[in-house]
Amino acid sequence: MARFFNRRSSSARALLALSASTLALVAQPAAAQDEADNQNTESSQPAVAGGEIIVTAQFREQNLQDTPLAITAVNAATMEAKSQTDLAQVADQAPNVQIRPQTAAYGPSVTASIRGIGQNDFNPAYEPGVGIYIDDIYYPSLTGAIFDTLDLDRVEILRGPQGTLSGRNSIGGAIKMYSKMPNGTNSGFVEGSYGSRNKISVRAAADFALTDKIFARISGVAKRQDGYIDQLDFGCVYPAGGSATFVNSDTGVTMPVNPAGGEPARVFNDSCRVAKLGGVNYQAGRAILRFEPSDKFDFTIIGDYTDDDRTGAGQVLQATRTKSSPNVATPSGLPFDNRFICGKWCNFQVDGQAAGVFVGGIPGANGLALAAVEDSNRTKYRGWGVSGQANLELSDTVQVTSITGYREFDTHFTADGDLSPARTGFGINNLSNWSFSQELRANWEATDTVFVTVGGYYFEQGSVYDSIQDLRYIPPYPLQFRQPDHINADAKAVFANIGWEIVPDLNLNAGVRYTKETKDQNYFRYNLDGTINGFLDPVGVAYGAGYEGPDTNDSDGDGDTTEIVKALTGSVAKYKGDKVDWRVALDYRINEQFLVYASVATGFKGGGSNPRPFNAFQLLSFDPETLTAYEVGVKSDLFDRRLRLNVSAFQNEYKSIQQSVSPCPLPPELSAYATPSACRINGGDARIRGLEAEMNAEPVDGLRLDGAISYLDFKYTYVVPGTGILPTDPGTGMPKWKASAGIQYDIDLASAGSLTPRVDVAYQDETFSGFDGTGVNRLAQYLPSFTTVNARLTWRNEERDLSVALEVTNLTDEYYFYSVFDQRNNNGGRIVAPARPREWALTVKKEF
Template identity: 55%
Template structure:
């Protein structure tokens, strides 16, 4: 994707706008009486959304929304939120690699978030039953007993609130109805995939009903984790072709020792599935004026780490990363084994060890200088390849009809979760980068809405919102690849945050078929980041901090920081003699962010006919500020401000040809200010630096199209198409990027296409084959190697499902296949070769899989 708008891209956008204008006029092809009959037949399939705080038909809502009901999700074999997002234009939601634990990277129209650290905000709001989920950790939700999913594209600053700069993803569960009905489903498939899900709706009294639902999923991983020394015994004679083209012994004598017996070299399988959840709901609904819903859920997601493979390695400045006079001390007994492409195992395997031996650090891993003095000892670390997420959530949704004019809604929620995961970033037995992470989180929120209907033309909503959270992030970091000095420390950081908001929204039918929707929201928020950097044994001792490792036995305390010992090379002195230059001096510091903001929205829509609506809107949104969670010096413990977006949009929604064709489309143009961008040189000039700052502005434009068609009874098609053009207009020179760099994390083009045919077998039931295909163009990873941007190649994935259902509709058997062409592609790619780590690691997509499901309703 070209970051600078070209003449061709401008012509493409102009053609798209013209096409929208042309299509908006086509419904005259259908006769009014035919429309009425078709409308009667289609009402049962109409999706009702609540994006504007009231129930509306999807086609009557002047927003770019993808809405998917439970039946469609089942037909497409969609069982988690990431799969639903794949079918929406300009939406990306991917599970993260192992280094980020059980979290996701999410973006809408190129705007979102990917870092699980609680110092950052996600940029896309995720909700269940209008309850906000503030963190990316644990957000790959199973679609447990859902009624529908609404994906709102574009800033939702007035409707959803904070951190919905790119848009919002809203899931709505099924409410109890007292029907005394339920369903059970069992699944078996590839790699011992076993799944069960079920629900039961029951009546307690005339006014009280309940519903309970649960899911269990387990599947073996698809990336094999091997013991390198077992698979290639030291001195065994096996060879490989090195990066320089020469043939070398893969594990020379005295090299990397085996930790497992011969014949049992497979340690584990990464990319496992292990998900369990249960949800209970109670509903008190004595009349249409009183509707009280209480829900509670428990989630236990325990599995091996995400399946990652080593894609490439590099040598920095021609120096082997684990070789030389002191290599045995550094590598823990593996002299002469550099970190290079011998550790590239294959498409679906890795040599991750999740351990680092004890050693004395006396050589830089990536620079040619040796220390003149003995180093401090590095402790042995042993981590697990398991990732565990446990959560329980409570919520109350209360609706009270106060009169014919007024109603009150109150949404109260409490969430509590804990996540734990080990890390082996280098994907090899060489101890370059590893660690362990544990996060605990709780939050409490409440939202009040007072709705009023004024006459026949005005609907208004005013409300208030309060949110409070606390996240404790315990981490053990063992980073031996860091230039200048290795880092080995504990960080039990704390991140409290609070937000308050008031808002108002108005819908006014100015004239027949002409409606104005507008809103404002004022948000005030604050966040603190409490830093702790402890020695590996848990003590606070400035004489044993990571800089102490660098200065080794010759380091006598902070007063010697001005000294530049011989052999330091180009790095020069590290400090000015003050304790605020060392990592452990961060302990006790607090970085604080406070801010407030007004958001607004205005939209006008016109019903050209009962089946065609055109609309235009302007809206704002923001991603909240925060603090730098990864400082190397006390001066880097800084905060950053919100990133914000103003979006202009034109669109139409239409049901054409007797409602045989539904076609919705929009074009948009956005202006982003105060982009939150990572820099390699901090504002005070210090390096190394891994801070996020407000470092630029950008613009974006794009086109989105969605359609569904039923050309003949039983045959249906659906699909989407999106185009996104993003370009920087201002950029911090320390961002490591240039104005012509593409957008990271989102494709320029994306499309989906699906089709199915329901064959009527009479008394035998129905047989429904369905095929779905999805495509995304190449994606910039945000990393460069040798100055060149690194991309994930574009790919197409094809899935299929064949379902038989009996005549009564209460028994079905389905056979599904995913990635039918067995396409090898990357979900994520993390290139750290230019960052000093010498590696490029990737998360491959799941290979071809099959499954059989049996579902019984009762």
């Protein structure tokens, strides 16, 4: 894979991250809990009935119930009790929060949204709308963002714009993961699981003291599981001259592949199965070293590594729209139509496209030989990071904090655009990213009632998205090209925040942040032999890469040799922007039971340039999104703290929404260049309103209840004319209603230990997933609503250091979808990613 950034330079940044952190006079970023809380073991229980959860959303340790923010805080015990092993599962039960794995077209990436604002495209030209942080280090991509909950102390989900508290690209909210810190307790755990489809999982962690001043914690996870979508060889299932049947190897019964009104069986003759998609093969590790030479200074260094090498995303072809085009037919001449719909749990994906000859199209296209492209069906992600965090107490009232981090990942994945031997589209994708960040801040307790934070932040990253695209559905010409585009970006910010107890029980929290950012995107469009692609870049072919000047050779054939033209290959799109964000929150504690608050906050998501132009005229820029959010809320602890109920209501004024449209909104004289397209523009403004409620209760000792419910209403207030966007469009990729509920009861068995049954139920309303088509003919697409049930039965011994748990996820075997990729408008199909079917696992855990 071509690389357009200096690896030596990126390695130097990693060393700088380590050395700068070591030498800085810095503060451990407001730890989640004090030392006693950090020794919280895996067998501890969720904080209800008088328990406390400490969060750090406002740059200092605060009780969750004293923080004027809508926060879902989940500790390790809660995640274990709910069988939550990755970030997406944690988000499932938070109100107005959604993280979903994508279809294979987007590789090992996610769509992430909070309160209807986020991002669903992994392309590094786009900024995430939800900020994800690992031990206060910003993770800049949606790729690889379904992190395992390995040895986490807690997860904080902050809903609403965090422009002053977290910075850029947290316009919808922020998700922060915090590792368990070492305390030298000489403790740890080992956990092993076995379950459905040969699921094997091993987790372990150890906390120990190297000296009386140096503590370490190491942890690791390895998990494997067979996939749940059968990938079949179409020619094997439909042999030439044979019948369209398969043999169920479990029952021996011969059945038609796609019976009317039914579906194929889950298990096929092994000779026709190519692979089982949606498998798991994940390994990760983390090491933490904490140095405490005195009670005035401590330093922590964290390193982690992830290796995810598995079969591609589980997905199936759900629908097609037949168009007459010999270019997308199979090598034997079969048109792409519903015959390739395999069923609910299988597809006919192939690992490439056969060679062929293009038929029809513009001059130079007819009769053009097209090469074969192929690759494996595996998705690979490897990432690592190192960060340094330390704390220096300059005086009883002043502490200085520095957080330095470096992260890097590489991923490789392929995507068949039709899940069949047809030749509509195939992509081979390589994406690399490195990022470096440095934050320095000072906390000053000016008086007993005033707490001030000031600081600065620097972020830099480089990405290379090097892909081969084979798109044969374009009517005028074929597209076989390589695009090794690379992007460099940086951001600088200064910020200040003040917490002021105006009078007892009445508090003001206010903050401001100024951010300045830049981004350079470099475009390249080559044929597979390395020459410039003439269909995408005729100017580049005529004059060379990077050319911009008069069209003396009349490269576009319009007869005008004086017009100024530009080569797509070698073009650089530059974006610069700056923004001031602010936040004001007022809270009042009525009594020990009730806190009320109101806040106004802003946030933004950075702009850029269209990353997928099909010609130089489509090099359109888009501006940042902005948001102003108004929120009121109540936090309560009732009935002697046996019931915790938090409620919030909000209204977001959402401006300059970044949206994908087709065709590109070009001037009338350039309409011939408007399609094919995948343009990103600022499409309009909207108002988003919502309600959220979260509850935790322990009505009697041992019985624990929790639940959440949310409502979201999106409405356009303005749409840009000529874009195809309508004021009545749904606009958001989140459900209007979402709810979850859980119940568990600890049964004391005396010397035999305890038994804890638990059940969790989650509901999600139908979700708008985009449009197929353009203008009046476009079709609104929705993912259907669904309800899932998870159950877990846990036995613990009397000493509570040994546990055995039987868990079942998706107990009712609900058939629903994570995501959809619809290309029916381009001779493709509607591809959906079904969620995992019912699965069980038996887990044994030993703590020491």
